[in-house]
Amino acid sequence: MPSREFDLNLWKVDLQQSADWIDAASAAVLSADERSHWETAHGHVRRRYLVARIALRLARADAVDRPPVSLRLLRNGSGKPLLAGDAAGEPVHFNLARAGDCCVIAVTRAGPVGVDVEHVVALAEVADIVQSRFAVEEAQEIMSLRGEARLRAFFNCWTRKEAYLKARGVGLLAPLEGVVVTVSDDAPAFLSLHDDDPDCWSLFTVPLECHAVGAVALRSAGRPSRTVLEPETLSLNLLGREW
16 A cells, blocks of 8 residues: 555556456446446557546545446535545545556545556657746756756656646636746656745655656645655555455
8 A cells, every 4th residue: 555654545556458358347336427438449548448447446446445337426626526425524635647548546535636657758849848838947947957867857847837827727828937947857846836835735756667757745734854755556456355
């Protein structure tokens, strides 16, 4: 089980599952709407979506020790879904991010949470994005770097901003320059937030093996001391569990 230092479970998920497993698991735990959402898609797109949705159901079920099909979702003031609490009464916050076959799920009672993962790949438009959508101090630091270092700084910055915006439930429609973060691999932190208190938030780096970078943003009463969260592999064998 992932660390309970601040009641946050961080899972990585193997999206490469067989078609037979996907069909059986989908029928067992997903709603009709979830199953039909991508029924016209094929190949990797359908596989990745369905396995991620199944895994999210299992991770949420594990958090409240209830059968996956019995879970009831609520929505906060921003329309962001959260899970109705168990006997403890506290709602369960969750978020999922995918990049190809790389999938990470965060589940917590501590407060709103967002997660993002991105593959570190060469982008011709990095300079344009940095100069038009990032804060001045972020842009200066990123553009002072070269090659792989610049790319990693760019994706560190992007994933940290998106994790926060997903935790808030506002997405990338919000102005990115209003969320100012550090961009180096170590010491992830919020430097300033346009309409929020950065002292209420924690920011974490997520080490990944798939040539990707990841970030988690968490709003909670406590401020965890660590800045790196190591995800553990979610066992899809939970499907066979006696709830």
